[in-house]
Amino acid sequence: MEVKRSDALARQLPEINEAVGDTTVAVLGCGGLGSQVAWILARLGVGKLILYDFDVVEASNLNRQNYGVSDIGKKKAKATAERIADWLPYARVEALDAFVDASMLEAIAAEADIVVEAYDGVASKIEAFDFFQDHDTPYVCTTGVAGPVGALGRKDFGHIHMVGDFQGEDRKDCYLPKVMTIAAMECQVVLELILGGLK
Numbered sequence: 001m002e003v004k005r006s007d008a009l010a011r012q013l014p015e016i017n018e019a020v021g022d023t024t025v026a027v028l029g030c031g032g033l034g035s036q037v038a039w040i041l042a043r044l045g046v047g048k049l050i051l052y053d054f055d056v057v058e059a060s061n062l063n064r065q066n067y068g069v070s071d072i073g074k075k076k077a078k079a080t081a082e083r084i085a086d087w088l089p090y091a092r093v094e095a096l097d098a099f100v101d102a103s104m105l106e107a108i109a110a111e112a113d114i115v116v117e118a119y120d121g122v123a124s125k126i127e128a129f130d131f132f133q134d135h136d137t138p139y140v141c142t143t144g145v146a147g148p149v150g151a152l153g154r155k156d157f158g159h160i161h162m163v164g165d166f167q168g169e170d171r172k173d174c175y176l177p178k179v180m181t182i183a184a185m186e187c188q189v190v191l192e193l194i195l196g197g198l199k
Contacts, residue, residue: 017045019194024048026112028100028128030076031055032176033142034118035066036183041116042084042091044191049084049091050112053077054099064176102127109137114190117141118183132160140189142182149178152185161189 012020025046027034030053038049053076057067071079081095098104105128108115115137119125125141132139136159143164151165163185 012045016195020045020191021047023113023194024050024111025190026050026052026108026115027118028052028108028115028124029118029120030080031061031118031120032064032179033183033186034116035076035080036180037116037118037186038080038084038093039066040184040187041190042088042093044187045091046190047092049093050108051077051080051093051095052098052100052104052108053080054097064179100124100128102131105131106135109135112137114138114140114193116186116190118186129160133157138193140186140193142186149181152181154185154189161193163189 023046025041025048027038027041027049030038030051034051034053038051041049055076057065057071057074057076057079059069059072061067062069062072065076066083067076067079071083074082075095075097077095077097081093084091084093100108109132115132117125117128117140119128125143128139129141139160141160141162143162143166148165151167152163153165155162155166163182
């Protein structure tokens with residue numbers, strides 16, 4: 001059965017569909033956070049998603065990342081794009097097999113209306129945060145996932161919007177419910193930015 005994009009988004013107000021449909025969001029990483037973020041944004045009807053990840057799906061990822069057994073061995077960005085295309089064929093998704101370093105951030109910031117950070121590594125988080133302090137592209141990021149879900153919150157620094165518990169990066173207890181909660185918080189910020197005119 002062929003489903004039109006307008007039919008798939010019928011539960012949202014037309015003005016929301018129009019706003020999200022005209023937006024390009026880059027997602028930096030397709031692991032626990034990024035694979036969930038991409039799915040949520042696709043369901044919201046974001047016009048274009050650009051996914052970045054260099055890693056492959058492993059069996060150990062399945063407890064918290066949005067993949068199945070059939071995805072093991074596939075590149076994460078491509079696997080995420082394929083799953084979205086299968087379930088939500090109206091979504092426009094570009095999958096890039098790449099490790100994002102400082103040299104790529106300028107081009108990413110220029111192409112995307114909003115950038116969402118979903119890194120595992122602290123060094124990459126710091127590098128991107130430092131970059132976006134000097135650029136105007138809205139940037140949604142995370143910090144601290146060590147505490148309980150009830151400690152999760154949000155802090156805004158101008159065009160930089162951070163969610164997390166702000167209690168450190170120890171991830172030994174960061175299982176699927178917390179990962180999905182943080183991903184949803186990032187996507188809520190993205191939606192609020194879009195509806196607020198990307199401020």
